[in-house]
Amino acid sequence: MxxxxxxxxxxxxxxxxxxxxxxxxxxxxxxxxxxxxxxxxxxxxxxxxxxxxxxxxxxxxxxxxxxxxxxxxxxxxxxxxxxxxxxxxxxxxxxxxxxxxxxxxxxxxxxxxxxxxxxxxxxxxxxxxxxxxxxxxxxxxxxxxxxxxxxxxxxxxxxxxxxxxxxxxxxxxxxxxxxxxxxxxxxxxxxxxxxxxxxxxxxxxxxxxxxxxxxxxxxxxxxxxxxxxxxxxxxxxxxxxxxxxxxxxxxxxxxxxxxxxxxxxxxxxxxxxxxxxxxxxxxxxxxxxxxxxxxxxxxxxxxxxxxxxxxxxxxxxxxxxxxxxxxxxxxxxxxxxxVEELKMLRKEAVYDADVELKSEPRALVGVEEEALELLVEVNDSRTSSFEIQICNIATISYNPTDKLFKLERVSFVDGNTIEERFCQLDHVNEIQVFLDTSSIEVFINGGEEVFTARIYPDENEKGIVFTAEEKIIMNVKAWTL
Incomplete structure (x- = not known):
């Protein structure tokens, strides 16, 4: 040297x-x-x-x-x-x-x-x-x-x-x-x-x-x-x-x-x-x-x-x-x-249940961690559009009419502008989300499409809220990491 x-x-x-x-x-x-x-x-x-x-x-x-x-x-x-x-x-x-x-x-x-x-x-x-x-x-x-x-x-x-x-x-x-x-x-x-x-x-x-x-x-x-x-x-x-x-x-x-x-x-x-x-x-x-x-x-x-x-x-x-x-x-x-090894990060399961969604927003009780894995199995994505709001700063959604999956976030540049990214999918049967303080990685249909982004939520904004246009049933699991 x-x-x-x-x-x-x-x-x-x-x-x-x-x-x-x-x-x-x-x-x-x-x-x-x-x-x-x-x-x-x-x-x-x-x-x-x-x-x-x-x-x-x-x-x-x-x-x-x-x-x-x-x-x-x-x-x-x-x-x-x-x-x-x-x-x-x-x-x-x-x-x-x-x-x-x-x-x-x-x-x-x-x-x-x-x-x-x-x-x-x-x-x-x-x-x-x-x-x-x-x-x-x-x-x-x-x-x-x-x-x-x-x-x-x-x-x-x-x-x-x-x-x-x-x-x-x-x-x-x-x-x-x-x-x-x-x-x-x-x-x-x-x-x-x-x-x-x-x-x-x-x-x-x-x-x-x-x-x-x-x-x-x-x-x-x-x-x-x-x-x-x-x-x-x-x-x-x-x-x-x-x-x-x-x-x-x-x-x-x-x-x-x-x-x-x-x-x-x-x-x-x-x-x-x-x-x-x-x-x-x-x-x-x-x-x-x-x-x-x-x-x-x-x-x-x-x-x-x-x-x-x-x-x-x-x-x-x-x-x-x-x-x-x-x-x-x-x-x-x-x-x-x-990779399969990431399951080693899972601690306690904080949510594991079927969720029936209608037009009213539904917040997941007990899912307010800043480091979290969320696994959502969608019963039939062709019946209704839906969205999942994360920490009041990012939203993932799917519209079966135009077959667009979307990630929205509040811009960290000005704190106001809504920014969007899209991909096209014939259907959505599974969404896996890794949330980590100031990042989000979304894997759709076993990795068919992926969205990766930095997000900067307020410290007191840690909830997850589901909404659907029509009735739809999802199996939702969540683990703290």
């Missing part, structure tokens, strides 16, 4: 100690989601199960709640529920990453853990350079940078980042999010036999590659996975314009399904589908665990969008991670279900 590296780490730890009491005094600190100890958290990085332990790294600016020279923070868990925070994994201390250790991934090889990340460098004129860097660890806790393994190839701008590495047959592959010189987004493929020497194969998908004519000016955080014999490219395109109920956030996160020709370096795929219909969800990353599950964690945030308005800023922190979700592919669509 260099002197510069040690100095940066010590400064970061000083910030944690300095603001510990202020951070922990915030009433909006989450109970069971991952957060930064201080400062800003964004993209999940290096998500992997290594020697039986899950590791999740994250983009971290410990010095303020804005974006800056990022470190890699580090959490680990044996069960995806109980997480331990570790020392800093990577600090921006070398010539190739002096302005930030940007996002990347992890892979196990020869009983070692390797991290791949983008080194961000800016000159005195704020011109950017990017390098893809490798770091090595024998124990999964301490990491040694081994240097640059990929420099910027011709045909791309310096917006070239977020390497995701995997092994397929006899080769390692790396996919990188990129912007080509014509200012359109691409996903770029590399190949290696040893993790250190990489061959540039070219873009496998992107604007001007079938079927996309123009699909954003930058693609971030690509992740290529295989499910049910299909290849799924998950990525976060920037620059999409809203289309009806779609693409309503500043930036999107979604996927395409198809088949990658590894020799031709081309992904033949279908249309883009959004992963999450809520307000704050971006830069997801997956891992394949030892049981064969494909698990996803996303950033419960949104870059550049109203970040200065979150009320947690006055307590010196911002943003969190989503819950881990198991992915399955059904008829060309990704389903996301909360």
């Amino acid at each position: 260099t002197n510069q590296d040690q100095m940066l780490r010590e400064k970061a730890y000083e910030e944690v100690k300095k603001y510990k009491d202020i951070v922990e005094s915030d009433c909006y600190r989450l109970k069971y989601h991952l957060m930064p100890p201080v400062g800003l958290l964004n993209d999940p990085n290096g998500f992997i199960q290594f020697k039986g332990t899950y590791h999740l790294f994250y983009q971290w600016n410990p010095f303020n709640t804005g974006h800056g020279a990022k470190f890699w923070g580090h959490y680990s868990s044996k069960n995806l529920v109980d997480w331990q925070h570790h020392d800093i994994a990577l600090a921006p201390s070398d010539w190739f990453d002096k302005n930030g250790c940007y996002s990347g991934s992890a892979i196990e090889h020869d009983d070692k853990l390797y991290l791949f990340y983008t080194g961000n460098v800016k000159d005195e004129n704020n011109q950017r350079e990017t390098y893809q860097v490798i770091a090595e660890s024998k124990d999964g806790e301490t990491f040694e940078k081994k240097g640059v393994v990929v420099e910027l190839p011709e045909g791309y701008t310096a917006h070239f980042r977020d390497p995701k590495v995997w092994k397929h047959e006899d080769h390692f592959y790396m996919i990188i999010g990129a912007q080509s010189e014509d200012l359109t987004g691409k996903a770029v493929l590399f190949r290696s036999t040893d993790l250190f020497n990489w061959e540039h194969l070219g873009p496998i998908a992107g604007a001007h590659l079938t079927p996309f004519a123009d699909f954003g000016y930058m693609w971030e955080c690509p992740d290529l996975i295989e499910l049910d014999g299909q290849d799924v490219l998950i990525f976060s395109p920037q620059g999409l314009e809203p289309e009806g109920i779609h693409y309503q956030n500043l930036y999107q996160a979604g996927y395409v399904v198809g088949k990658l020709d590894y020799e031709k370096a081309r992904l033949e795929h279908g249309s883009f589908i959004e992963l999450d219909r809520g307000f704050e969800f971006y830069a997801p990353q997956t891992t394949l665990d030892e049981t064969g599950r494909r698990i996803l964690i996303g950033w419960l945030g949104m870059p550049e969008e109203r970040e200065d308005a979150h009320p947690t800023i006055e307590h010196k922190w911002i943003h969190a991670m989503t819950l881990p979700r198991e992915l399955t592919l059904k008829e060309g669509k990704l389903y996301q279900k909360p």
Whole structure:
């Protein structure tokens, strides 16, 4: 470890100690989601199960709640529920990453853990350079940078980042999010036999590659996975314009399904589908665990969008991670279900009964916790529209006439504006809600659709109220978490 590296780490730890009491005094600190100890958290990085332990790294600016020279923070868990925070994994201390250790991934090889990340460098004129860097660890806790393994190839701008590495047959592959010189987004493929020497194969998908004519000016955080014999490219395109109920956030996160020709370096795929219909969800990353599950964690945030308005800023922190979700592919669509281990969070059941709804609002008695799981089984969603109001600040609802499921919230920017996000569903038979102080994650029909958002209710607003237009029966269960 260099002197510069040690100095940066010590400064970061000083910030944690300095603001510990202020951070922990915030009433909006989450109970069971991952957060930064201080400062800003964004993209999940290096998500992997290594020697039986899950590791999740994250983009971290410990010095303020804005974006800056990022470190890699580090959490680990044996069960995806109980997480331990570790020392800093990577600090921006070398010539190739002096302005930030940007996002990347992890892979196990020869009983070692390797991290791949983008080194961000800016000159005195704020011109950017990017390098893809490798770091090595024998124990999964301490990491040694081994240097640059990929420099910027011709045909791309310096917006070239977020390497995701995997092994397929006899080769390692790396996919990188990129912007080509014509200012359109691409996903770029590399190949290696040893993790250190990489061959540039070219873009496998992107604007001007079938079927996309123009699909954003930058693609971030690509992740290529295989499910049910299909290849799924998950990525976060920037620059999409809203289309009806779609693409309503500043930036999107979604996927395409198809088949990658590894020799031709081309992904033949279908249309883009959004992963999450809520307000704050971006830069997801997956891992394949030892049981064969494909698990996803996303950033419960949104870059550049109203970040200065979150009320947690006055307590010196911002943003969190989503819950881990198991992915399955059904008829060309990704389903996301909360991992089974999250049932370990359940404490006492505070409600378990059939609820008959009519036009009058019905409040659930005893369900006033700030950390709660709610499971609603709908008898027949085709008979009546209904809504569930949460903490007097968010409402989820379904209208069988237009087949629209909706999440509404009171804006945390002005405290008055009602904001809406939608998806279309033929029916609703199950709704699973995870409420955690200042976040909500809604899983519909076993993960067919998901809504994720930050909400900031008043401390005395913790009730849940059901309303229906016509008679409808629901089985409702709720647990404190």
